[in-house]
Structures are given as structure tokens and as C-alpha cells.
Amino acid sequence: MSKLNPFFSVVIPLHNKANFIEACVESVLQQDFKNFELIIVDDGSTDDSIEKINNFKDNRVVLEQQQNKGAAYARNRGVEIATSHWIAFLDADDFWKENHLSEFYKAVQLFPDEVVFSSKPSIIKEHNKTTTAQYSFELDSKMKPLSYFENSTKHSLLITSGMLIKKDFFKQIGGFNEAIYSGQDTDLFIRIGLQKKIVFNPKSTFTYYVSSENNISKTPRFKERLTFINAYQHQAEKNPALQKYLDLNRFSIVLRAKMHGDSTWKVAQQELNENSLSKKQLFLLKLPGGLLKVLKSIQQKLLQFGVEKSAF
Structure with a gap:
């Protein structure tokens, strides 16, 4: 792997996720595709999240610290730091299966003209029950470009922790709206859907928590x-x-x-x-x-x- 030229830049925004961040980072470092950098933007954590990050001795890990400015700002800052053309986001309380990046690499090779990719998640709900996403369309075994709005009426084609996006396109559409506290992901997905299709992989390559501590999606x-x-x-x-x-x-x-x-x-x-x-x-x-x-x-x-x- 060339440290100066990673194929993927992984961006994790972090704010007081000490109980999750180790498993999250380990899931990235254990990927079977190795050519990536991992940018963690700490958004003013006051717990021992930073101490846990510092325990990782891997030169692919970059830690950026800032005062608390919100997840949107942290994600956008991570993209600014990124040296790759491809940005893979991951929330600090979610984790990837070991084939997550290798499946994205395959998808990029199969669809070189596309700029947004996603895969099917496993979902941990209340009482730690794990389910898989159910969609409004029939799943088969093939990756394919899909229209976002038509195919997100039951479960969204895009989940932040399972999205890959080309850096230039992300910046072109304005990145995450830093004025939005809750729902910034949906706002970005709408702007993506207005311009591009999503190359969707029906394989489940990541897991996200519907409910976890300090989860802003629960904030009314x-x-x-x-x-x-x-x-x-x-x-x-x-x-x-x-x-x-x-x-x-x-x-x-x-x-x-x-x-x-x-x-x-x-x-x-x-x-x-x-x-x-x-x-x-x-x-x-x-x-x-x-x-x-x-x-x-x-x-x-x-x-x-x-x-x-x-x-x-």
C-alpha cells in the first residue's frame, strides 16, 4: 500500500462514543482490502474516546481534533483532509464486515462512470435484535444502478455508514449541510438523488445501530x-x-x-x-x-x- 495514494479515504466523525469506537475502528483496520487511510475527526469528545483511539498503532489512522461543531462539520472536515478520490463514511457506533471495502472496489471497477455506491446493511434494533433491511423492490444477486427516490420508499438505498461517494461530486453538491443538526444525512441523500443513480450492492457488508447512546437521530x-x-x-x-x-x-x-x-x-x-x-x-x-x-x-x-x- 502506498501511504501517499490510498484508494479509499474512510471518514469517521466521533463524539463521545467510547463504548463503540474501538470495535468501529477495528472493523476498518481488519478489512481484506488494505489500501485506505482512516481519518477520525473528533468533535470535542469529553469521555475517553481519544484515549481509545490512541491505543491503535497503525500508520493509516489520522486523528483530527476540533471543538464541538456537529457531525456534519466533522464529516466535511474529514473529506477536506482526505487524499483519496473516494470517500467511505462510517459512524463511530457502527461497524463494517471485512469485505466492505473490497466489495466497493469491485463496484467501482464494474461501474467506472458512477460516483455514488451503497450496500445492504444489517440492522441492530432495540433489545439488540439484528435484522436485515427490507426494500420496496425485489433483490437479486447483481450490483446495479438504481434511482434513489423510487427505491427508497421502504428502506433508504443510502445509509451514511454504507455509502461511498466520489470526493469531487460530494464537494460539487455542497457536502453535508452544517446548519442541519438532525436529518443532515437525508438532506444529502435528496441532493444526491436529484442528480445521480446509486450503484446498489445487495450483499450485506456493514452493520448499523438504530439506537445507541448519544444518537442524534433520537433527538426530536x-x-x-x-x-x-x-x-x-x-x-x-x-x-x-x-x-x-x-x-x-x-x-x-x-x-x-x-x-x-x-x-x-x-x-x-x-x-x-x-x-x-x-x-x-x-x-x-x-x-x-x-x-x-x-x-x-x-x-x-x-x-x-x-x-x-x-x-x-
């Missing part, structure tokens, strides 16, 4: 999420697939905001087009927050017994 900032979703409405008027994608995100905001007692649900419900929803979703849309909480509790109980149900 519904008004902020609705605002950036609505920013793309003018483009959705001539793009039915984008319209449905935005409405499904509004639907999710309605349900979650109701359960949190946040009045943003009223605005979100007024703004979504109900023609985008299934009969089951329309039924859920009419339920009060208290009943939604009961159904959510039942869903979690079923998950403990290996039965997975969703609003889709």
Missing part, C-alpha cells in the same frame, strides 16, 4: 426536519418519485411528533399529499399520539420475539 427536532424537507417541494412538483419520498418523510414526522406531543405534526399533516400513502399509513395518520405509543410498544415487544412490523 421535528420543525427543523420538516423545514429542510419542504425546501425540496418545488422540485417535487415535476418529480412524482420525489413527491412520494418527501410525503413519506412528512408521514414519519407526523407519527413521531404526535408521540412526543409536538404540535409540528399538524403542519406536517397539512402539507403532505395523502395520495402518496398506503391504506395502512392513512389509518395510522388518523390515530392520536397515545394510541401510537401503545402500538409502538407492541411493535417493540414483537421484535423481541423476532417478529418485525413497520408502518410500511
Whole structure:
């Protein structure tokens, strides 16, 4: 491997993930594809995350430290430091299987003109139950370019920890929006989907946690999420697939905001087009927050017994 010319630059934003970061970094260093650099951007951690990083003695590991400015800033900073044309993101509480980068390398060789790649995740949910992503399209064994919005109505084609993107294209579309605290990944995915297809690998090459400590996705900032979703409405008027994608995100905001007692649900419900929803979703849309909480509790109980149900 040439230290000066890695094929991949791996970017990990880190903030107080001491209980996860060792397994995360080890999953990168144990890749069967070795030609990479690993850039860890510590975003003002106050636990012993840095101490655990310093225990790794590998010249591919680069540690950048900054004051707490948020995950979007940390990811963008990692891309600025990166010396490769290809950026693979990984969150500090997720981990890769050993073939993650080698599968991306194969994909890049097969589709040299494409700039965004992803693979199927394994998902660790509540009670440490592991499932695989379920999609709205039929899976086969072949990698192929897919339209983002049409194929992300059940589970997103893109997950940050399982995404590879060409550095020039990432910078061209503006990177992660640092003004968005929660939902910055969805905002980036929309901008990607408006311009490019995603080369999707149906093999499961990484694992991510739906719920972990200090997970900002659990932070209820519904008004902020609705605002950036609505920013793309003018483009959705001539793009039915984008319209449905935005409405499904509004639907999710309605349900979650109701359960949190946040009045943003009223605005979100007024703004979504109900023609985008299934009969089951329309039924859920009419339920009060208290009943939604009961159904959510039942869903979690079923998950403990290996039965997975969703609003889709």
C-alpha cells in the first residue's frame, strides 16, 4: 500500500462514543482490502474516546481534533483532509464486515462512470435484535444502478455508514449541510438523488445501530426536519418519485411528533399529499399520539420475539 495514494479515504466523525469506537475502528483496520487511510475527526469528545483511539498503532489512522461543531462539520472536515478520490463514511457506533471495502472496489471497477455506491446493511434494533433491511423492490444477486427516490420508499438505498461517494461530486453538491443538526444525512441523500443513480450492492457488508447512546437521530427536532424537507417541494412538483419520498418523510414526522406531543405534526399533516400513502399509513395518520405509543410498544415487544412490523 502506498501511504501517499490510498484508494479509499474512510471518514469517521466521533463524539463521545467510547463504548463503540474501538470495535468501529477495528472493523476498518481488519478489512481484506488494505489500501485506505482512516481519518477520525473528533468533535470535542469529553469521555475517553481519544484515549481509545490512541491505543491503535497503525500508520493509516489520522486523528483530527476540533471543538464541538456537529457531525456534519466533522464529516466535511474529514473529506477536506482526505487524499483519496473516494470517500467511505462510517459512524463511530457502527461497524463494517471485512469485505466492505473490497466489495466497493469491485463496484467501482464494474461501474467506472458512477460516483455514488451503497450496500445492504444489517440492522441492530432495540433489545439488540439484528435484522436485515427490507426494500420496496425485489433483490437479486447483481450490483446495479438504481434511482434513489423510487427505491427508497421502504428502506433508504443510502445509509451514511454504507455509502461511498466520489470526493469531487460530494464537494460539487455542497457536502453535508452544517446548519442541519438532525436529518443532515437525508438532506444529502435528496441532493444526491436529484442528480445521480446509486450503484446498489445487495450483499450485506456493514452493520448499523438504530439506537445507541448519544444518537442524534433520537433527538426530536421535528420543525427543523420538516423545514429542510419542504425546501425540496418545488422540485417535487415535476418529480412524482420525489413527491412520494418527501410525503413519506412528512408521514414519519407526523407519527413521531404526535408521540412526543409536538404540535409540528399538524403542519406536517397539512402539507403532505395523502395520495402518496398506503391504506395502512392513512389509518395510522388518523390515530392520536397515545394510541401510537401503545402500538409502538407492541411493535417493540414483537421484535423481541423476532417478529418485525413497520408502518410500511
